[in-house]
Amino acid sequence: MSQILETIAGALADGAVDNVKNGVRKAIDDGVSAKDILSKGLISGMDKVGLLFKDGEMFVPEVLVAAKAMQAGLEIIKPLLLSDGVQSVGKILMVTVEGDLHDIGVKLVGMMLEGAGFEVINLGVDIPAAKIIEKVKELRPDILGLSAMLTTTMASMKNVMDALKEEGLLDNIKVMVGGAPLSPMYAEKIGAHYSADSNEAVFLAKSLIKKT
Structure with a gap:
């Protein structure tokens, strides 16, 4: 075997x-x-x-x-x-934030996470905060993954974090962020968890699932 x-x-x-x-x-x-x-x-x-x-x-x-x-x-x-009846490791909702049309990075991360046993749902690109909140309420993922490849769209991540906080959703979900312009400091500033690449994202997701 x-x-x-x-x-x-x-x-x-x-x-x-x-x-x-x-x-x-x-x-x-x-x-x-x-x-x-x-x-x-x-x-x-x-x-x-x-x-x-x-x-x-x-x-x-x-x-x-x-x-x-x-x-x-x-x-x-x-x-x-x-x-x-095999259960997935956890459910992850992936999305490229509003104003950003880049999807290669988020697709790669999604594939790697699927390979690690996660159920991955990709919402697509240029998704506004209100739509993300709607899907978080509907799908109830364990982790929300936000991607931004432009400095100008990093602010959209903060908008999502603020909306999650306003809706009282942050107690039930972990948020991962990634993309070329991001840094660990920015992630910490907005209350999210940073991963530098797809491999690191898998380790991060596994560690966040263990904490839930």
Whole structure:
């Protein structure tokens, strides 16, 4: 059993979509549980990708390819996970704030978080605070992830934080922020948690979930 899971993890790290699909299907045929395929195959592979990315041995385009391979495998086992009652690590609502149209970074972070076992919902780009608050109330995520790639749209993050505070929602949700112009100091100033890249975002999200 461990051999096929190692094969899946290795294929994922190589970004070999077809090999991941074939490996997942073979594991299912061999009687491997969907939970083990997820944790010991797909997530294990993404963990490897995360470490390579952190060490500078893998770059964003390669990470995106690996993440697509992970999603291809995940699509196959999703029905099995649901029928087995496997719970996600946590629910994360991702969004690029109002005035900002950049989405590559937030998509990459979302893929990495999915690879770590989170349920990720991406609201899209240029989303006003009122819409974000509406979705937070509707979906009740554990974590809200805000992205901004422009200095001029950083203020939109503060608007969201202020709105969350006014609505009394900050007691029930953790907020992660990221993007090129941001800093840990700015995140702390507005009451959010900062991550510098997608790999760091995964570790941050896991630590925030443990605190809830």
